[in-house]
Amino acid sequence: MRKILCLLLFATALCVAQKNSDPTPEEISEAKILKLQYPNDDLVLMKSKDFVTFGFNDKDQQVSVQRQISEEMMNVSSRTDIQKHIFYDGQSEIVNFGLKYRNNKSAFFKIKDEAFTIEEFFYNDARVKYASVDFPVQGYKYFFEATKNIFDIKYFTSVYFTDSYPILNREITLVVPKWLNLEIKEMNFDGYEISKTTNFDDKQNADIITYTVSGLDAVYKEEQSPGPSYLYPHLLILAKSYTHDGKSFTLFNETKDLYSWYKSLIDDMNDDPSVLKAKVEELTANAQNEEEKIRNIYYWIQDNIRYIAFEDGLAGFKPDECQNVYKKRYGDCKGMANLTKQMLIEAGFDARLTWLGTKRIAYDYSTPSLSVDNHMICTVFYNGKKIFLDGTEKFNPFGEYAERIQGKQVMIENGDSFILETVPVVAPETNRETHVFNAKINNNALEGNVSLTYSGESRATFLYVFNNLRTEMKNEALEYYLKRADRNMMVENIKTSNLENRDDQLSINFSLKQDNAVSSFDDEIYINLDHYQEYGKWIFNERNTDYEFPHKEFLSSEINLELPEGYKVSELPQGIDVNNKNYKIFIDFELKDNMLHYRKEFVMKQAVVKKSNFKEWNETIQSLQSIYNQQIILVKED
């Protein structure tokens, strides 16, 4: 038996319990009231201040930014444990990271500094500094302070008012020296009482601009939300120019300056397209026409270049050379866009690099800032048209555009100037998905043939998932999908179109036996006609943000039921016909001869349910649920 001498550990005891900083009764009551106001949050920032100053770094000849953050954090729950963190990257540093108790004595928490891995990137230079902080009782407070230095002002693009915790009093101060020409765009201020004061400080020869606002909710943790630039109030910082030693220097004064910087990075590249020659020849040799050549190159890139991104310093903005991406068979969006461009040029086309912000970003190129774009594609000038090719897409046909880039403004390279265009928006019909089930009753089952078709993004999604399955599991997985993983569904005789073809409509036909869909009680037959019940659970009860669909869904479904002889339908549910700007939901029941035709159509016209439409949407879905909930009753004919 071993005895552990705890005495040895006593020495460490003295360092731990320094916490004479319990909340006052007033603070405890305040916390209790705040908990009622913010029932889903554990912490509230009583005060949160950002104090931003600008300087000039002679060594690098760059305008630098210092952002001092100070917060008063209060625990409103019983006990809370958090990781207080702040992010930075290769273009910034964190100094003075620390916490204090409410009595202003330093609180010692171990501060860790680690690379922060983001799933989207294989490697990036993002880092996080953090400490694990415990708030032992309700009302407990800490003061948090940190300073973030950003070495180059072009990477300082915005300041948000909101945080992951609710904020009672938020203050953002910017001390803008007269030598710096800075435009501050006030974004999403509607609905918030944000006040602004500007004072000129003689001593610093600077404008001191202060924004204050109170009572901000924590940022919403909701899936399929619009990007933060649509949702939360923030300041967009546009550093236009500065004067140093009597000379004026332009930063991003207008879009052409942004373009010039991007262009300078591209001019710095050493593309060697000769490496691509053989592959381009192979891909274009048997093409029937010019379009097929583009198609073959575009599809080859989609299928053979893996998306692996390195976001490390300038690599976040500058594409990797085409020969590298080609040899490595992987790259990020920029690398793929550039490879597409170089291969198309090699094949004799006019192809250009193209910058854009995806749907997630609220801005367009009227704002000259690095926060405007997050993506790169290739534009090919063909037959007098500009066609956009996004190598990161999978199973995307030539000439069709993914929802995330539709309607977005793009900046196309054009020598020393640039072209602004907009990616076309496609009609929801493009993504049409159809289901037809011709059913008969066989004892307790519905039986018959099903045919499914998929187009546009519904097809691309299907093909992508299917083609990424292990070969030996594909058949089983397809069956499982067609059965909707339900033990009652028996699927046989599956016939599909070519499941690697991204251009033509995809179709799947099979015979289905749906057990336990029919129940008989006391001479009456009850039919659970609709197994799929699409959108039936989509009630938005506690949601604060618009719901965005991955694409403009268009589903048309038909179940045609042959009634057994000697039976009639006792009563049919009422249909639904809602058709507005954002969506169409249509349900119809029709009896014709001995057939019951049950038709559904769901069209998400803008790929979004707006928060302002939630009430109407929920009412429609409730009607839909009521239909889904109703059994079709067959009674014996008199």
Place this chain on the structure above:
Amino acid sequence: MTKNILCIAIFALCSITSIAQSKKETEKQEQVKNLVWNENDPYRNVMEISENWKNESAVFLVKTVKYIYNRPGNSIEYTKIERERIKLLDQAAVTEYSEFAYTEGKVFYREMSRVTNTFHLGVKVIKPDGEEIEIDVNQESVTTNNEKKIAIPSLEKGDIIDYYFYTNTIVGENDLYQYEPVENTIGDNYPIAKFEFLLETEDDFFINFSTYNGAPKLQQIVEPTKKDKKRVYSFTAENVERNDFPRWFFPLVELPSYKFQVLFARSGKYEKKAYAFIPEDVNTVKTNVSKEEIFNLYEDKFRPYGELGDVERFLKNKNFATNEEKVKEVFYYIRHAYYTNYVEAFVMDEANIMYPFMLYGKNPIIFNNEVDFVRFFTAFLKDNKIDYEIIVGTQRYNGDIKDLLLESNINFILKVNTEKPVYIEFFDAYATPNQLSPLLENTNAYTLKVVDRKHIENIETVKLPTTTYKENNSTEKTELTFAPDFSGIDINRSFEYNGQTKIDEQKSILMYYDYVYEDHAKYETEPILDRVKNKRDQEKYKNEYAALLKKLKNNQQEKIKERTAGEYNLKIDNYSFKIIKNGRFGKEDSFEYTENFTIGNDLIKTAGKNYILDIGKLLVSQVDLSNKEKNRTNNIYMSYPRSFNYQIVVNIPDGYSVSGLENLAGNVENETGGFKSSAALDGNRLVVKIQKFYKNNYEPNAKWPQMVAFLEAASQFTQAKILLKKV
């Protein structure tokens, strides 16, 4: 100026060292590479797979695993080289091998010995036309925190990836060292055309090695000579199909597999000190551990030892009707005194509320392992003149005890020979006497016979007791009350777990505060806050602890709520639960709790004026067998025989009658188990009674259709519906 020169000098020196270092490393990397990819590599041109594997995701053209144990100078060195050459046939396989992550080697100290770990990765991509692209791993890899990552370039569908992991560990100055045991199946995620296993050792390395379930036997291919002490052993396998791990399956009992362990003992002196199962001499590979060897090894290991002061104080002035009762009570006492008594302290420390350990006196007794506990408990038995024996068993997934090879596969059970024997195995917060690990039940084991309650004098083969499906019973009652407008259902559930069924449930539901205070009261020990004498401190800790408890209880409730919602696959609201009985005192002591919640109208369908209730959906967690599972070819290995009694009570709303009771009757029973259900009206209550039972913990594959019969009956029941008809 001087300072600057000095700086430069130091800088230069560092650079030279690092260049030298990196040159040495590069040389080492080249050496390792040549070990795998050299002119003699018989697989260097293998490209093709057999026709029957064309529809696989990928195929191992070759998989070799090589272990080398040798002793340079005073150190001992371990090397593992795993090389895989895989043809990637689809996108899923390309994605699988698209990125590698690994930890680089390092140097550290373990028990005063310097340990040097080295790791190398080598990767080649071979194109279908035979072009070989060797990846520069140093150049291509990136470091994130302590991990290295590499994205494999040039990789496409149809390519072959040929790579190796080289792991090397050198432990300085060691006379006796036991390496971790290895237990593996030969098969892998993809089929293997050629599998090659190599084990290379030299003098003073003792090998236990065996293969199982039809795997080829190990052959010695290099004999030591006077000059070269090297010994090489090997086995190879061809055309190994992809592993498949179905439900209720023990891979090491059915699939071709191998197990081994290597021990280093520098001289005869250390051999004796090894206290391990090792072959008689270094030239022999030990393939099995016999009964006699177990006896010889454990003869001295279990001498009773422990300070019994606490136990004696506990026993003072207590009378027990039988020794059996005494043994059990002492076990519970120890479980508290040396375990649950301290749980609060660890919680307080972890939550940073206080440093608690000084509140418990200077020398608390902590058991570090099974053997510590057995020695302590046998000291008590010896002191009280109670006979016992020590059973050596092995869990069912390791195979039978007669095939035992590795000491790590052994479990010890204390059998106390009281009026009715008492078996003691576990020692944790829930452990109770006679509750054996389910996977030891009904297995063959050895018992070490103890005379004078001190000396182990003999060893015999025994069969460990088994439980029946009736003992391992859980009862679940579900009562439903409809909301007046049928918009939802209020559900009350109560659970009672008995026998083996309670072990997992206790661990998943209970938190320490559900039983620690019960123990403090029973054994009159002070909860932690009572131990704090300073009033101000006590007040502070009390507040902080109360806040922590509130949070823990919230989390507990959320966790159980989520679990229940998951069982029904529905959103549930207004959730609450209550622990009725902890079930920690005796095998017969049941664990019981209740829960209450509401669901929406998901299980209610409207049918004109009537309603259809998906009553079968209230029988949650049933097994749905896929077609593939129905055609299973393996035997069936389950944890323990078990039975479930369900009762579903539906309070029929006023003004409604029930139709469809006949849909709820079922009766399948055979020698593997059964499913029975019946329904009856009791006033305005519909009472459905269901029994489901698995009679054995193992069934041969031939009986699988019988199991399928009752599993399907249960699954079919989940589809049952009743009609609530407006009267």
